[in-house]
Amino acid sequence: MTTPQRQRPVHALTVTGTEWLTPHMVRVRAGGPGLAAVPDNGCTDAYVKLLFFPDGRPEGAIDPAALRAAGRLVTRTYTIRARTADELVIDFVHHGDVGLAGPWAAAAKPGDDLLFLGPGGGYAPAPEADWHLFVGDTAALPAIAAGIEALPVGARATALIAVDHPADEVKFDTTADLDVRWVSPDSLVEEVRAVALPTGSGHVFAHGETGAMKQLRPVFAGVDRLSLSGYWRKGMAEPEFQESKRTDAA
DSSP, X not given: OOOOOOOOOOEEEEEXXXXXXXXXXXXXXXXXXXXXXXXXXXOTTOEEEEEEOTTOOOXXXXXXXXXXXXXXXXXXXXXXXXXXXXXXXXXXXXOTTOSSHHHHHHHOOTTOEEEEEEEEOOOOOOTTOSEEEEEXXXXXXXXXXXXXXXXXXXXEEEEEEEOSSGGGOOOOOOOSEEEEEEEOGGGHHHHHHTOOOOSSOEEEEEEEEHHHHHHHGGGGTTOSEEEEEEEEOTTOOHHHHHHHHHHHHO
């Protein structure tokens, strides 16, 4: 007998405000009574599956599996950038009218619904590590920023982050001993290969475009702790990318 899968709860928050951090990144803040039911998994790469309804939000209780099967629900994955007692913060990369979540975030206003599943996640910087290395692109920037800002005072850390333009660079609120290197997307792999990894116990967080992450995996073969993941793939929207991952794993 097959045991039915447990239905994950849908969390419902209300947008409280937005803020443009850079020309291509908008921050959305949300809160409300539903925030207390959102678990904190302790991960700095905690992510949620945002829910969007092409035909409008259905009335009554939301059954994600049934709506998805009927083509009435699409999801997009985003990192929780920060969380307080009153608000949950998500940063969205925005490329004009392209995509789904970016345009939604750019147009979001106080009072709008923010519905999601989750969170998931699997990384938090090990406080006992001798050094930390963060690698990624704009898609990974919120998780990188959350990881950097969770580092202990004086922690030794380096970050190599690929952005399309200097205006997309951000500042980090950290007490770590941090060396940040902003690079172009085309040079990220070579820049990381050129880094001389320190001795001692290291912890690496490398997330970004799948092709780049595959090239970097051998670079970190000797690292004690490694979180390496492809967030996206060139030329693919998230549904196609997720399907390609399932096909690759089959």
